[in-house]
Amino acid sequence: MELIVPITHILAVLVLLLIVLRISDAFTILVWQPLILTRRFKKQGISGPRYRILYGNIDEIKKMKRESQLSILDPSSNDVFPRIFPHYQQWMSIYGETFLYWNGTEPRICISDPELAKQVLSSKLDFFVKSKIRPEFLHLVGMKGLIFVEGVDWVRHRRILNPALSIDRIKVMTKVMVDCTLRMLDEWRNQRSDDKTEQLVLKKEMNREFSRLTADIIATAAFGSSYAEGIHVFRTQEELKQCCAISLTNIFIPGTQYLPTPLNFRIWMLDRKLKNSVKKIVVSRLQSESDYEDDLLGIMLKSCKSEENERKLDIEEIIDECRTFFLGGNDSVTNLLTWSTMLLSLHQDWQEKLREEIFKECGKEKTPDSDTFSKLKLMNMVFMESLRLYGPPFLSREASKDLKLGNLEIPKGTTIIFPLLKMHSDKAIWGEDADKFNPMRFKNGVSRAAKHPNALLAFSTGPRACIGQNFAMIEAKTVLTMILQRFRLSLSAKYKHAPVDHLTVQPQYGLPVMLHPLGEFK
């Protein structure tokens, strides 16, 4: 007898199967995997806060961060880790320095050992890869920029971009850095002469001033544009960062980034705006009659015409690299200058030492040039100390397969977090004065400043270490030299010491500073 099954039944069975499969997938992701992983780590002596279905530990993190952000620290305290990462602080005190926690359904293991950090960061590129990030963040820099590309694509991008940021190229850019800083100083002078009541002392919110200045410098030095042209890129990136901050407070459910919610609409709109602003800068260079200059954009556009595939970038990749460098060149140097200014305003003795060094190596009025920077040893030490105490808050990587790390077995898909703020203030590594501002610890170089040669990871280490390190240091030295030649800095009474994690460590209420002219302000 022939069995005829109606088509509707077949469809119904198929739909049921799909639902069952989905439910089983969901069960695996939401319940089974976290359970298995928790057990695997427990067997190795690693525990942590309890996993909650779907949310992991996100709610606890949010609550602890909200509470800690109400506190104000004593300005002389550099013990900022508990304010910035109260959840890590609490979990370390309960579960030890290595612990497991859950960012939604994503397992994260927090490790503070500099030796293990070195092993991960210097390992083969395809072992520990850049950790997954929320899709919102990709709109900030794009998927095809240096920060997120992997494997052979990363090798190709880095090979093309390295020459644009070589020390010789950066020395040529010094003039741009000086000109942009002079422009800022001119603006200060003009504003002061408008305000007849305030002749002597200038009051400035330095975080804002530095943010504008570093934006001007990267736009001019790397893209041959200017703050005026780059401003749309920076403003849009700033707005996108705020959207990312909002979305970070919610759990991430894959697929929800495509839903037409008001926040997603805003992100899509800003993404389009950002791409268009960058495109404008690229197109205007493409249309310029002259040969492309040897700045970052020029080098990328030349690569576009290369016959060799391994030396070629396409236009989409160039646009994402532009987004990457606009962001990378702005925030991190702003913070280095901001926190160094805060520390020098607080430690007048060090401010005076740096001024003496500047007067000796560069003079009282001469603008710094490419020969000046290697002579500013004390300033270098101050920047290192500032990066140690207020530099990048953490680094992360994801295990691309089951891997061994020290005595630990790390299952595929686990994210490893290195809490730099904690590692950079660990007394066992840096000595009893680890939470004190003491640039002298760097007097024999970075690798001899602590008990482990790779203890300072502010620029990371290994193949994916910061490509902009030389650019950042020369830029910061130019700016600080020119300010200290003209002013003595002190903290305004309005300053509230409240470092907060906004992708980088930033002053929650800005950095109001009093600038006392040293002579006639020229």
Ligand code: HEM
């Ligand atoms: C004080 C200033 C800076 C600090 C502290 C800093 C820190 C870092 C760190 C820690 C990394 C590694 C991230 C990781 O491994 O996950 C990194 C990578 C990177 N940085 Fe910087 N950075 C600074 C300035 C700059 C500047 C000025 C630029 C651009 C001109 C830049 C562009 C980049 C890029 C493109 C990468 C990705 C490199 C790669 O994956 O190959 N950074 N930076």
